[in-house]
Amino acid sequence: MIPVCRVGDLPPGEAVRVDADPPVAVFNVDGEFYAIDDTCTHQDASLADGWLDGCSVECPLHASCFDLRTGKPSAPPAKKPVRTHRVSVADGVIVLWPGETPDGAA
């Protein structure tokens, strides 16, 4: 597990890149936290730099969209999903569990 930051440091609509191996992007969607692999599966770009629209993030380079809940691409050019990871909150700190399946994920 990796502590990411305090809850207050990641406001709704924002994202942070975590230097895991491989890097992970953690998003705050209206108070819910989601984590996916940070690197777009199409070409090298950081999804934490992307545009957040609901539960979807748009890659800043080519506008591929990924569903934060499933990691699946919803708009081309990406064709492979990104991995999703479990995020929890403990004592006001966001905690990332790289490689662990998110709670309630299909």
Next chain:
Amino acid sequence: MTRTVAVVGASLAGLSAGRALREQGFDGRVLLIGDEVHAPYDRPPLSKGFLDGGSARDDLDLAREDDAALGFEWLLGQRAVALDPRGQSLRLADGREIRADGIVLATGARARRLPGLGPPGPGDRSGVHVLRTLDDAVALRSDLRPGRRLVVIGAGFIGAEVASTARGLGLDVTVVEALPVPLAGPLGPEMGRVCAALHADHGTRLLAGTGVAGLDGDGHVTGVRLLDGRSLPADVVLVGIGAQPNVEWLAGSGLDLSGGIATDARGAASIPGVVAAGDCAAPWSETAGRHVRFEHWTGALEQPSAAVAALLGADAAAAPGVPYFWSDQYGVRIQFAGTRGPDDKLRVVDGDVAARSFLAVYEREDVPVAVLGMNQSRLFARWRRQLRTAPAR
């Protein structure tokens, strides 16, 4: 009777048109006709990750698993040579006649060659390359060996990216550019200079403001002669002087081909039942007051949806009109969106030009019309979004 739509061109625009046909409910036959033998592939990595060996052929595939369910009929390695003036049939190079109820023209563009060097053929000097197709990239890659001397003719984005990749592979690289400032057209002289400085940062020689007189060498290229009298020794030459639309085959169709295939804002050509999208198309621009042809990857991805809607008679609006392109050079990501005019004022709003990490905005009458980012993806994404949602100018 089953209706048929023939899509001519099987790269990003053609594939996107095929997908759009299905998304918009067309359940007839969709033919995808491509003159290359390869299934659709992504071209931008050809000058970057594919050229340096970092990514493989499979990584370039554009088709997704779920495309198989769309039931396309592929005619690859087949060149269309004529469109009948009523837009009801095509002729292929092998003489076959293809009848269709609708036609999408997505034949793209090809690399421009040096005047006087003629089309490629058995008589070409070896070691001289252009870069547009997968086959071009494979041929160029095999010539990019450490220690060799590469001369790149043209300091546009393709030239700059190949120079960057070749430096990374350990070649000695010189870039020759006819204009005094590279990229001054799309970016303006000030930012053109900033981008051009990346070459010197990384040990590439840039000779700007001089044209090329000719190439030396029998059989294999040995050098490049410049108009100013200098001569540059070369083992490998890349000609990166732009692209021209693949529209000559339409000469007998009656379409207006003066600057690409002229269409309305959505992509409808002057023949009913014929639309065009991507690099070969010149859609009407209300803001510019003329037909404008862009050679942008994003256009090839996004335009087909509106063109297909026009073809199917749907009442959809024109594609969003903020041009966007990017370039990766020497580990620096350059992104540009919007349309720059000669009198726009340039303002650096964040970062540091000297550190190669900044965001610059082009303003016309104090309104942002274009934005350039260097290693500022996150900020750039926000500005680009703002341009997209701003009222058109």
